[in-house]
Amino acid sequence: MSALLDIEDLEVTFGRTAAVRGASLRVEKGETHCLVGESGCGKSVTALAMMNLLARGGHRSARRMTFAGIDLLSLPDRAMARIRGNRMSMIFQEPMTSLNPAYTVGSQMAEVLTRHKGASRAAALDRAVELMGRVGITAPQMRLGQFPHQLSGGLRQRVMIAMALMCDPELLVADEPTTALDVTVQAQILRLLASLKREFGLSILLITHDLGIVARVADRVSVMYAGEVVERAPAAELFRAPQHPYTRGLLSCVPVPGRVRRDRPLGSIPGTVPAIAPGFAGCAFRSRCAHAIEVCEHDIPRRPAGGAHDYLCQLLPRERAEPQPA
Amino acid sequence: MSAIEVANLRREFRVRSGLFAADKHVIAVDDVTFGVPAGGVLGIVGESGCGKSTLARLILGLLTPTSGSALVEGKRLFALDRKARARLIQPVFQDPFASLNPRRLVKDIVALPLAAQGTFTRGEIARRVATILERVGLSAEMGDRMPAQLSGGQRQRAAIARALVLEPRIVICDEPTSALDVSVQAQILNLLADLRRDLGLTYIFISHNLAVVEHVASEVAVMYLGRIVERNETDALFRRPRHPYTQALLASVLTPEPGRGVPDVGLGDTLPDPANIPPGCRFHPRCRIAVERCRSVAPAPMVGAGGAMVECHLA
Numbered sequence: 001m002s003a004l005l006d007i008e009d010l011e012v013t014f015g016r017t018a019a020v021r022g023a024s025l026r027v028e029k030g031e032t033h034c035l036v037g038e039s040g041c042g043k044s045v046t047a048l049a050m051m052n053l054l055a056r057g058g059h060r061s062a063r064r065m066t067f068a069g070i071d072l073l074s075l076p077d078r079a080m081a082r083i084r085g086n087r088m089s090m091i092f093q094e095p096m097t098s099l100n101p102a103y104t105v106g107s108q109m110a111e112v113l114t115r116h117k118g119a120s121r122a123a124a125l126d127r128a129v130e131l132m133g134r135v136g137i138t139a140p141q142m143r144l145g146q147f148p149h150q151l152s153g154g155l156r157q158r159v160m161i162a163m164a165l166m167c168d169p170e171l172l173v174a175d176e177p178t179t180a181l182d183v184t185v186q187a188q189i190l191r192l193l194a195s196l197k198r199e200f201g202l203s204i205l206l207i208t209h210d211l212g213i214v215a216r217v218a219d220r221v222s223v224m225y226a227g228e229v230v231e232r233a234p235a236a237e238l239f240r241a242p243q244h245p246y247t248r249g250l251l252s253c254v255p256v257p258g259r260v261r262r263d264r265p266l267g268s269i270p271g272t273v274p275a276i277a278p279g280f281a282g283c284a285f286r287s288r289c290a291h292a293i294e295v296c297e298h299d300i301p302r303r304p305a306g307g308a309h310d311y312l313c314q315l316l317p318r319e320r321a322e323p324q325p326a
Numbered sequence: 327m328s329a330i331e332v333a334n335l336r337r338e339f340r341v342r343s344g345l346f347a348a349d350k351h352v353i354a355v356d357d358v359t360f361g362v363p364a365g366g367v368l369g370i371v372g373e374s375g376c377g378k379s380t381l382a383r384l385i386l387g388l389l390t391p392t393s394g395s396a397l398v399e400g401k402r403l404f405a406l407d408r409k410a411r412a413r414l415i416q417p418v419f420q421d422p423f424a425s426l427n428p429r430r431l432v433k434d435i436v437a438l439p440l441a442a443q444g445t446f447t448r449g450e451i452a453r454r455v456a457t458i459l460e461r462v463g464l465s466a467e468m469g470d471r472m473p474a475q476l477s478g479g480q481r482q483r484a485a486i487a488r489a490l491v492l493e494p495r496i497v498i499c500d501e502p503t504s505a506l507d508v509s510v511q512a513q514i515l516n517l518l519a520d521l522r523r524d525l526g527l528t529y530i531f532i533s534h535n536l537a538v539v540e541h542v543a544s545e546v547a548v549m550y551l552g553r554i555v556e557r558n559e560t561d562a563l564f565r566r567p568r569h570p571y572t573q574a575l576l577a578s579v580l581t582p583e584p585g586r587g588v589p590d591v592g593l594g595d596t597l598p599d600p601a602n603i604p605p606g607c608r609f610h611p612r613c614r615i616a617v618e619r620c621r622s623v624a625p626a627p628m629v630g631a632g633g634a635m636v637e638c639h640l641a
Contacts (some may be wrong), residue, residue: 038477038507152597182373183534187578190588209507210578212537216588239584252494253512255541256581257564262541265519272477297464316337 003049004029004203005114008064010051012042012227016058018278019045021227023175032204034196034214034235037224038250040273043207046224049171051090052080068170078260086116087091089164093176095156105159106144112166124166131162135192161192168200191219211254213237220308223247226276226284233309239263243303243311245289283314291315327619328397329387329528330496335359335394337377337384343602354380356552358394362545364495367522369543369560371536371575375600377552378532382500385530386413392501409443416489420501422481426473426488433459433469436487443492454491458615462487462517479510483517490521501533515542536579540564544569548572551598551608556641558634568641570613573588615640 005027012020014049020042035043049060050072065072067088072080074246084090092098100108109131110124119127125144132140135158148156157177164172165319178186194217196202208214215223218235223244231244242248252267283300286292295314304310305317337355346531354377356459362368368376383389385396387408395460396403398414408416416439419425433455440451462483482502489497499518501509520543522529533539539546540560547557548569556569567573578591593612604611610620617640627639 038509147395154597173460183408183578183580184373184574184591184593187580187591188593190580191590194588210580211582212507214585215582216586217581218584236584239582250509250581253508254582255515255537256583257540257576257579262544262560265516266512266541267517270513271507272479272510 003027003066004068004071005205006064006066007046007050008060008063009066010046010049010060012045012054012058012060013278014059016277018060018227018276018280020049020060021276021280023222023224023227023229025222025229027203027205028220029170029203030197030201032194032206032218034205034218034221035205035224036209036211036214036221038209038273041224042227043224044175045204047090047175047207051084051088051173052077078109082116085112086167087169088171088173089167089169090173090175091157091160091164091177093179093264095153095160095180096148098127098160099156100149104145105151109144109159109163112163116167124219127166132159133163134224135165135196136164136188137162153181154188157181157185157189158192161196162187165196165200169202171203171205172196173205173207175205176209178213179210181209186213195219198275200244211227211251219298223250226273228284228312230285230313231309231311233311234307235307237307237309241305243309243317244285244313245291245315246285247287247311283312327364329364329366329399330403330530331361331397332385333359333395333397334383335381335396336392337380337389338392350601352410352492353552353603354600355391358549358552358554360547360554360557362496362528362530364528365522366545367531367543369534369539369546370530370549371534371539371546372549373534373598375454375551375598376540376549377594377600378549379500381549382417382498382530383401386417386498400632404487410493412439412442413492415496415498416494418482418489418497418499418502420504422478422485422505424631425485426471426481431469431471432464432471432473432476432484435473436469436484436491438559439488439492458487458491459484461521462490468598478506479513482506482510482514484523486514486517491523491529493525495528496528496530498530498532501534502531503538504533511538536575537581548575551565551603552637553608553637555609555638556636558636559632563633568636569609569638570615570640571609572589574612605636609638 003026007025010020010023023046037043048054106125109128110121113119113124113127129140137158178189199206220239221227221235221238223231225246231247242251249269269288274287286296300312300314302310302312335355335358339352339354341350341352372378385393430432437451437455440446464483469621503514543560546560546563547554550571556572567576574591574593577589592614606622607620607625610616625639627635627637629635
C-alpha cells in the first residue's frame with residue numbers, strides 16, 4: 001500500500017539551529033499516526049515544514065516528501081495553498097488564536113468552501129451547519145452568527161474540527177488539539193476524532209506530548225527527540241516493548257492511576273535536551289542516557305525490532321539490562 | 327494536628343452583565359470546609375472554572391473572602407498581616423515564565439521574601455539563599471543568571487526555592503507541573519516529595535491532572551462549581567469514587583494503556599457556567615443518574631467514618 005504522506009530524511013534549520021534532523025514519517029491511508037515528543041523536539045516543525053508553513057528564516061530540505069503522490073518539494077506555493085485547508089487541513093492547540101476574533105463562526109467556516117471549491121455562500125453555510133451537527137455542536141444555526149469569544153474552549157475546538165472537515169480532506173493534521181482543554185472535554189474531542197476517522201476514512205497525523213492520548217488513539221507512533229525520529233512502531237508494540245532508552249524513560253515518567261506507589265519516586269530523565277547545532281554527530285540522547293558508551297558519539301544505526309518497529313540506537317536489545325517500567 | 331483548618335469559606339464576584347441589566351453574582355467558592363494534617367498533602371481537582379485557583383488565592387491572601395475562616399497553626403489566617411502570613415504560607419504557581427521577574431537575577435528573586443521581612447541581615451540572606459538553591463538542585467552559578475537563561479524545570483526549581491526560603495509551614499502548589507514536559511514534571515514532583523518529607527511541609531496541591539494528584543496527595547477534594555462535592559483519602563477516592571462527577575473525572579483519565587480506546591465519560595455537552603448555577607444539585611444537568619429530587623433539592627454534605635465526605639443524594 002502506498003502511503004498517503006511520505007516524508008524521507010527531512011531537515012529543517014533555523015539559522016544555526018537544526019530543528020529537524022533527518023526525520024522520516026509515513027502516514028498510511030485511514031490510520032491515526034501519532035508524532036510524540038517533548039517541547040522543542042521538532043514534532044510541530046515537521047508538520048509545518050510538510051505544509052510549507054515554516055516561520056520566516058526556516059529552511060527545509062528532504063530526500064522525498066509526497067502527499068497522495070504529489071511531490072510537495074517542487075510544488076509552487078500557489079498550488080500548495082490549494083491543497084492546504086482543502087485536501088489536507090489542520091487544527092491547532094489553542095482555537096482562540098487560530099480563529100479570527102473579528103469574524104463570525106459562520107463566515108469563517110463558509111470561506112473555506114467558497115475559496116477552495118467555489119461554492120456559493122448559501123451552500124457553504126448549509127455545509128457548515130451540517131458539519132457542526134456532525135461534530136456535536138448543539139444549535140448550529142445559532143452558532144453561525146456567533147463570534148469565537150462567545151464559545152467555550154470545547155466548542156471552539158469543535159468549530160475548528162468542523163472547519164477542517166469542510167472540504168472533505170484526506171489528511172487531518174492535529175497539533176496538540178486537546179492540550180488546552182479539560183480532561184472531560186478532551187475525552188469527548190478524541191472520541192469525535194476517532195469516529196470521524198471511521199466515518200470519513202480520514203488519515204490523522206496527531207502531534208502530542210501525552211502518552212496517554214497516544215496509547216488510546218494511535219495506530220502507529222513515531223517518537224521524536226532532538227529533531228530525530230528515534231523510534232517508530234505500531235502503538236501496541238511501542239507500549240509492550242519500547243526499545244529506545246528515551247522512549248523507555250518517557251514511559252516511566254508517567255504516573256499511571258491505580259498503579260501508584262507514593263513511597264517511591266517517579267521515574268525521570270535527568271538533565272535537559274541539548275542544543276543541537278548543524279553538524280552534530282552521534283546520538284543526541286547520550287548525555288542523558290544511562291547506557292551511553294563511547295560509540296554513541298558516532299553515527300547511530302537504525303535497528304529493526306521486528307515487523308514495522310525500529311529504533312535509532314547503538315545498543316542491542318540484550319545490552320540493556322533494565323527492568324520494564326512498572 | 328491540622329496544619330490548616332478552613333471553614334465555610336466563600337467568595338463572590340460581582341459581574342457586570344450590561345448597562346441596564348442587574349449585576350450577576352458569581353459564587354466562585356461556596357462554603358468550602360477542609361483540614362489538612364501537618365505533613366499531609368491535600369489534592370484539589372476539578373475542571374477549569376470550578377474555583378480551585380480562587381480557593382488558592384483566598385488562602386494566600388491575594389483575595390479577601392466574602393465570609394468564612396481559616397486557622398493555620400491555631401492563628402486566624404485572615405487577621406494576620408502580609409509578613410506574618412508569608413512566613414506561614416507560600417505559593418508555587420503554574421507558569422514559571424510568568425511568576426519570576428524577568429529583570430532580576432535568580433538569587434535576588436529567591437531572596438525577595440527574606441528581604442521583604444526586613445529582619446534579616448545581608449549576610450544571613452545570602453547564606454539562606456545559597457542553602458535553599460542547593461537544596462532544590464540549582465547550582466550557585468544558576469543564581470547569578472536571569473530567569474530567561476534557565477530551562478522550564480530550572481525556573482520551577484527557582485520558584486520552589488523562593489517559596490521555601492522563609493521556611494513556611496504550608497505550600498500552595500497551583501498546577502506546579504502543568505507547563506512542564508513529562509520528564510521534567512517527574513523531576514519536579516520527586517523534588518516536591520523529598521522537600522515535604524525532609525522539611526515536614528504541608529501541601530495543598532491543585533491540579534487538573536488526576537494521575538499526578540493520585541501520585542502526590544494523601545487526601546483529595548473534588549470541586550465542582552465552587553463546592554467540594556467529594557473528599558476522601560486518596561486511595562479510597564480512586565478505588566471507590568462515590569460522586570458521579572468524581573466517577574466521570576476518573577473515567578476521563580487516559581492511562582498509557584493501548585487498545586482501550588477513549589472512554590465515553592457520559593457528561594453530555596452542557597458545560598458548567600459559574601454565573602448560572604443550576605437549582606438543586608449543581609451537577610444534575612450533566613449527571614447520568616439524576617432523579618427528580620436532584621433537580622430541586624441541593625444535597626447536604628454527608629460525612630462518613632474517617633472524615634470522608636460526599637454531596638450527593640444517591641451516593
